[in-house]
Structure formats: C-alpha cells, structure tokens
Amino acid sequence: MPTPVIGVGPASAYRRRMIRLDQLSKVYGTAPDAVTVLDRLDLAVDTGRVFAVVGPSGAGKSTLAQCVTLLEKPTSGRVVVNGDDLTALGAQDLRVARRRIGTIFQQDGLFSRRTAADNVALPLQYLGVTKAETRARVAELLDRVGLADKAKHYPHQLSGGQRQRVGIARALALRPSVLLSDEATSGLDPDSTASIVRLLRELRDDLGLSILFITHEMDTVLQVADSVARLDHGRIVEQGELTALLRDPDSALGAQLRPERLALPATAGDRVWSVAYAGDVPGDWVLRLATRLDAPVALLGASVEQIDGAAIGRATLGIPQTVDEAGVDAALRELGLAVRGAAIPASAAAASAAADDAAAAASDIRDSDDLPELIGARP
Amino acid sequence: MSLHSSNLVPLPDIPALVFPALGDTLIMVGVTMAIVVVVGIPLGAIVHNLGPDGLFPHRVGHQVLSWVISVGRSLPFLVLMASIIPFTRLLTGTNIGIPAAVVPMSIAGIAFFTRIVENSLRSVPRDYAKVAIASGASTFQAIVTAQLAEAVPSIIGGLTINTIAMIEYSAIAGTIGAGGIGYVAVTYGYQRFDHAVMIATIVILIATVAATQLLGDRVARALTPASRDRRRSARAARVPVAA
Known part of the structure; x- marks a missing residue:
C-alpha cells in the first residue's frame, strides 16, 4: 500500500497517478550563490497517458527529468512513482525502483562499443538475467521497435532515428510501467521524429505505459501528448489537456503550441477578426458566415488540424467595417467559433503587423530569450 | 685508442650480448606493466569517480589521492629509484637485479598509468554512466560497463605510451645493475666507448619501441568499432581498383 500523502484525494484517484511530483525543489550551490532550478513543482501523470513538459532552455527540463529517476537528488x-516514494528509498531499493522506469535519453545514449543488441541487453545484464533469456528478450524488443535485422550493427552504423529506437528498446527491457523521455526526438529529422512518436503512442496503448515526455519542440507535443504542462523558471505555469488548451482562445500555452501563421493584409475598409475553434463547427462555416452577415468574408489566413481526433482550427478574417461589430461577434459565436482579442480596423491592422511579428516570435518559446533584441532591432 | 680497442666486443659476439639483454628488458617491462595495469586501472577509476564528474565525488578524498599520485609522478625516476631502496629491499630482499628494478618501475608506472586511466575516463561522455545507473546498474557495474569498457581504446593508447616509458625507465634501472638493454648500452657503449655495441642497442631500442607502438595502435583500432569499419570499407574500396 502506498503511504498516504497529504493533500491527496480519494485512494482511487491516487492510484491512477503513475508519477507524482510533490513540491519538488532542486537548488544548486549554497546561499548566497544558490540557483533554484526547480521551485516547489507539482506534477502528476496519470496511468496510460502521455504527459508532455515543455519550456524554454534553462527552464529546468533536464533537471526535472533527472530528478524523476533521482539521478539528481532533489533538494526537497x-x-x-507507481506508489513508491523514491526520495525515501535507500540506494539498494532505489536501484530496484529505477528498473520500473525506462528512460530514453537525448541523443540515445547508446554505448559506442556495443552492438544494438548488446545495448538493449544492458539492463538485463545489470539485473543478472541468464544469457539465453537475455538473447530471447533482446530479439523480441528489437523486433518490437522494427530493428530485428540491425541487431549486430554498432551505433555508428545506424541512423539517428534507428539509434533512438534502440534506446527505446533498451528502456523497455525490464518491462517498466513508466517511460521517461528526455528530449528523445530533439535533433531528429521530421520523419524520424514522427515515427518515434508513433512508436511511443503504440507502446503506450499496447503496454499501458505512462509517458513523461520532456521536450522543447512544440510540433512534437502536438503529435504525442495527451496533456501538456509548461515549465518556466522551475515551476509549472500552465497545464491541461492538449485539446482543451488548443481550444481555449485565452490559453498562452495553447497559443504557443500553435504558432500564429502570418495572415494576408486586409483590404482597406475591412476589419480583421481572429477566430479559433475546436470540434463542432460546420466545415463550410466561412460560407455560412457570409450568408448570415450578407457581406463578403475574406479568408486572410487559416489552419485546420486534427489533434487527438478533434478538428482544431484557427482563422483570420477580413469583414467590411460597415457590418455591425456586435452582429459579427454574435454570428461567429453562433457558429461555434471563439473570437480572439478585439477586431482591428484594416489601417490599424497594417500598422500593428510589426507588433504581430514580435508577438509571433514571442509565442515560439524557443526564441523567447531573443525577444528583447528582436524588438530593439526594429526601426 | 688502442687502449680502448682491446676492450671492444668483436662484431660476431654482439648478438650474444645484446639479445639476452633485450630478453631481460622485456621481462622487466612485462612484469612491471602487469602490476601497473592491475593496480592502475582500479586506482584510475577511483580517482576519476572521486572527482567532480565522478559517481561518488569526494573533494578531500580526491585531493589526497591526487596529491599522492602527483608526488609519484614528480620525482625523476633515478631519484625515486634511489630513495625507495630500503622499501625495495624489504619487498624483494635485494637491491640489484630485475626484481629490484621492478619495484621502483611499478611505482612510477602506476602513478603514470593512474593519470592515463583517469584522463581516458574523463573523455567518456558523462551521460553513459547516467544511462547505466538509470538502467539499474550498481556503481561498480556502471564503472565497468559505462566508463572503462567505453574507454578501452583510449586506455590501450595510454598503455602503449606507458609501456614505452617503462622501456626507457628499464634502461635507467640498468645503471643499478638490473641488467637489460640499457645496462649494456651504458657499460659497453658509454663507459667503454664501444660504438658498435652502442649502435646495436640503439637500433634494438628503436625497433622495440616502434614495434610496441605499432602493436598498441593496431589493438586500439581493432577495439574501436567505428575505426575498424573505416579500415574495412577502405579495403573494400581498394579491391575494385585492383581488379
């Protein structure tokens, strides 16, 4: 039985949590030069879910990953994980507990002098599994990740995507209930990333794995995650279900996940509207809107994607200023579209294009550190 | 000149003088290197892992051990050899001959090799040890599989350098009557101006060192999967040209 935790709800809810981080802090150095990397962070990953943690570099993502397996000892x-408080375990018990967490590392972490098969065999070798059993399990694992024919290859003979597959096979060797992925797809090309993501989701479904997916790549999050949390300055600043965040026009994380594409400039006399929707919106809503308003509706920019089965869309529209603003607003809402921000008259829209660029840059959190320079460079 | 010529070794006798001496040198260096490897590898691994990037960092422990090794490294071999004569006699019961030479050579060699192992381990990506620990390895397993095993080619390279240094030390040890090629060079070549013997010893020393280096390079390359491949593909690429 897991020990009761203060502030935790009913036992059933507790058991569904595969990973729980409670008030996790990591401080490097000693006062007054202490650097707080993780600041009383709370996070929970439910069983069988893919939970992504995103954040700019320096937000504490790597430290978070290493604290989950206690490669780094949390300060407090x-x-x-799976009901065991890892922070309370001794060295021996910790080794046992770590075997239930498979870790996929950035840049695969394959040993260069071992073949793919020997790399996958590592955790089994550490555990002391017999040679025959090891061989059978390794063959099964390599087959599972689609690399049965690459068993005898050395890491340098494999592509980045293949190496990461070997890394996944190794992480699965001891049948863990939790996978921890620390920037596993960073540095891979889009095709390899997509195939790794597909594999992870299959594994999640087949093996009921809970996956903590740490990354800085927003695109990958859209492909892989059920839930997302944004880490900044060592704290979770926003989190939620991926679809809910994308649907929410006011969510900063949702906006970051879907970087705004530049829209066409509106014709003079038009007003620019930004709308977002998810799910129940008729496919021909632009036409319906024009009919309802009895006015031309110019589509200046739009994107529609399927995320986890739901259609998620965004659009920028140009509608003549002569049409009543409140009427447009009502018509949009009636169609199931959420209006983002205020409608901007075309002349002002052109003037604010520069500001929009800056905002778009800001919304891509990878570049957020460069933002002051970006603004400063603007004439 | 005639005074010296009477003492010169006749040319046909030189092989009989030089080759047994080479045998003595090889025994001296071989025994020393065996001791050096057995002691130096664990010691080097301990020093590395006591350091800031190690698996069990310990500032004081690291500094103390590091200081002891540096002392061993900083004494010129001749001084080290002379200063530990009482210790050598305690261990071997003698202060001349091969056994007496092996003791100071091992001490100097261990200090040297420990640094080489430490340096080799430092060049192994730190993440490998993390991978091992996260995969359920004990500290010992992590050191063996994630650090030493990955550093093997680099350690072999260091071992080659170390062996060559020991061949040099064996010549110095020769001056205290340890025998070996260095002893022949000093007593015949240097003290008796027997240039033929001197040249013979020089040739043999150069050949021995060159052979050691070649062997070391070959082994290191054979144990590095990536470079082994390059050779193979280079050879494969040559074949069609020849055909």
Missing part, C-alpha cells in the same frame, strides 16, 4: 519534495 517527493517523487512518487
């Missing part, structure tokens, strides 16, 4: 707080 608790790490509860």
Whole structure:
C-alpha cells in the first residue's frame, strides 16, 4: 500500500497517478550563490497517458527529468512513482525502483562499443538475467521497435532515428510501467521524429505505459501528448489537456503550441477578426458566415488540424467595417467559433503587423530569450 | 685508442650480448606493466569517480589521492629509484637485479598509468554512466560497463605510451645493475666507448619501441568499432581498383 500523502484525494484517484511530483525543489550551490532550478513543482501523470513538459532552455527540463529517476537528488519534495516514494528509498531499493522506469535519453545514449543488441541487453545484464533469456528478450524488443535485422550493427552504423529506437528498446527491457523521455526526438529529422512518436503512442496503448515526455519542440507535443504542462523558471505555469488548451482562445500555452501563421493584409475598409475553434463547427462555416452577415468574408489566413481526433482550427478574417461589430461577434459565436482579442480596423491592422511579428516570435518559446533584441532591432 | 680497442666486443659476439639483454628488458617491462595495469586501472577509476564528474565525488578524498599520485609522478625516476631502496629491499630482499628494478618501475608506472586511466575516463561522455545507473546498474557495474569498457581504446593508447616509458625507465634501472638493454648500452657503449655495441642497442631500442607502438595502435583500432569499419570499407574500396 502506498503511504498516504497529504493533500491527496480519494485512494482511487491516487492510484491512477503513475508519477507524482510533490513540491519538488532542486537548488544548486549554497546561499548566497544558490540557483533554484526547480521551485516547489507539482506534477502528476496519470496511468496510460502521455504527459508532455515543455519550456524554454534553462527552464529546468533536464533537471526535472533527472530528478524523476533521482539521478539528481532533489533538494526537497517527493517523487512518487507507481506508489513508491523514491526520495525515501535507500540506494539498494532505489536501484530496484529505477528498473520500473525506462528512460530514453537525448541523443540515445547508446554505448559506442556495443552492438544494438548488446545495448538493449544492458539492463538485463545489470539485473543478472541468464544469457539465453537475455538473447530471447533482446530479439523480441528489437523486433518490437522494427530493428530485428540491425541487431549486430554498432551505433555508428545506424541512423539517428534507428539509434533512438534502440534506446527505446533498451528502456523497455525490464518491462517498466513508466517511460521517461528526455528530449528523445530533439535533433531528429521530421520523419524520424514522427515515427518515434508513433512508436511511443503504440507502446503506450499496447503496454499501458505512462509517458513523461520532456521536450522543447512544440510540433512534437502536438503529435504525442495527451496533456501538456509548461515549465518556466522551475515551476509549472500552465497545464491541461492538449485539446482543451488548443481550444481555449485565452490559453498562452495553447497559443504557443500553435504558432500564429502570418495572415494576408486586409483590404482597406475591412476589419480583421481572429477566430479559433475546436470540434463542432460546420466545415463550410466561412460560407455560412457570409450568408448570415450578407457581406463578403475574406479568408486572410487559416489552419485546420486534427489533434487527438478533434478538428482544431484557427482563422483570420477580413469583414467590411460597415457590418455591425456586435452582429459579427454574435454570428461567429453562433457558429461555434471563439473570437480572439478585439477586431482591428484594416489601417490599424497594417500598422500593428510589426507588433504581430514580435508577438509571433514571442509565442515560439524557443526564441523567447531573443525577444528583447528582436524588438530593439526594429526601426 | 688502442687502449680502448682491446676492450671492444668483436662484431660476431654482439648478438650474444645484446639479445639476452633485450630478453631481460622485456621481462622487466612485462612484469612491471602487469602490476601497473592491475593496480592502475582500479586506482584510475577511483580517482576519476572521486572527482567532480565522478559517481561518488569526494573533494578531500580526491585531493589526497591526487596529491599522492602527483608526488609519484614528480620525482625523476633515478631519484625515486634511489630513495625507495630500503622499501625495495624489504619487498624483494635485494637491491640489484630485475626484481629490484621492478619495484621502483611499478611505482612510477602506476602513478603514470593512474593519470592515463583517469584522463581516458574523463573523455567518456558523462551521460553513459547516467544511462547505466538509470538502467539499474550498481556503481561498480556502471564503472565497468559505462566508463572503462567505453574507454578501452583510449586506455590501450595510454598503455602503449606507458609501456614505452617503462622501456626507457628499464634502461635507467640498468645503471643499478638490473641488467637489460640499457645496462649494456651504458657499460659497453658509454663507459667503454664501444660504438658498435652502442649502435646495436640503439637500433634494438628503436625497433622495440616502434614495434610496441605499432602493436598498441593496431589493438586500439581493432577495439574501436567505428575505426575498424573505416579500415574495412577502405579495403573494400581498394579491391575494385585492383581488379
């Protein structure tokens, strides 16, 4: 039985949590030069879910990953995985507990002098599994990740995507219930990333794995995650279901996940409207809107994607200023579209294009550190 | 000149003088290197892992051990050899001959090799040890599989350098009557101006060192999968040209 945790709800809800981080802090150095990398962070990953953690570099993502397996010892707080409080375990018990967490590393972490098969065999070798059993399990794992024919290849003979597949096979060797992925797809080309993501989701479904997916790549999050949390300055600043965040026009994280594409400039006399929707919106809503308003509706920019089965769309529209603003607003809402921000008259829209560029740059959190320079460079 | 010529070794006798001496040198260096490897590898691994990037960092422990090794490294071999004569006699019961030479050579060699192993381990990506620990390895397993095993080619390279240094030390040890090629060079070539013997010893020393280096390079390359491949593909690429 897991030990009761203060502030946790009913036992059933507790058991569904595969990973729980309670008030986790990590401080490097000693006062007054101490650097707080993780600041009383709370996070929970439910069983069988892919939970992505995003954040700019320096937000504490790597430290978070290493604290989950206690490769880095947290300064305070608790790490509860599968009911075990890892922070309370001794060295021996910790080794046992770590075997239930498979870790996929950035740049695969394959040993260069071992073949793919020997790399996958590592955790089994550490555990002391017999040679025959090891061989059978390794063959099964390599087959699972689609690399049965590459068993005897050395890492340098494999592509980045293949190496990461070997890394995944190794992480699965001891049948863990939790996968921890620390920037596993960073540095891979889009095709390899997509195939790794597909594999992870298959594994999640087949093996009921809970996956903590740490990354700085927003595109990958859209492909892989059920839930997303944004880490900044060592704290979770926003989190939620991926679809809910994308649907929410006011969500900063949702906006970051879907970087705004530049829209066409509106014709003079038009007013620019930004709308977002998810799910129940008729496919021909632009036409319907024009009919309802009895006015031309110019589509200046739009994107529609399917995320986790739901259609998620965004659009920028140009509608003549002569049409009543409140009427447009009502018509849009009636169609199931959420209006983002205020409608901007075309002349002002052109003037604010520069500001929009800056905002678009800001919304891509990878570049957020460069933002002051970006603005400063503008004439 | 005639005074010296009477003492010169006749040319046909030179092989009989030089080759047994080479045998003595090889025994001296071989025994020393065996001791050096057995002691130096664990010691080097301990020093590395006591350091800031290690698996069990310990500032004081690291500094103390590091200081002891530096002392061993900083004494010129001749001084080290002379200063530990009481210790050598305690261990071997003698202060001349091969056994007496092996003791100071091992001490100097261990200090040298420990640094080489430490340096080799430092060049292994730190993440490998993390991978091992996260995969359920004990500290010992992590050191063996993630650090030493990955550093093997680099350690072999260091071992080659170390062996060559020991051949040089064996010549110095020769001056205290340890025998070996260095002893022949000093007593015949240097003290008796027997240029023929001197040249013979020089040739043999150069050949021995060159052979050691070649062997070391070959082994290191054979144990590095990436460079082994390059050779193979280079050879494969040559074949069609020849055909």
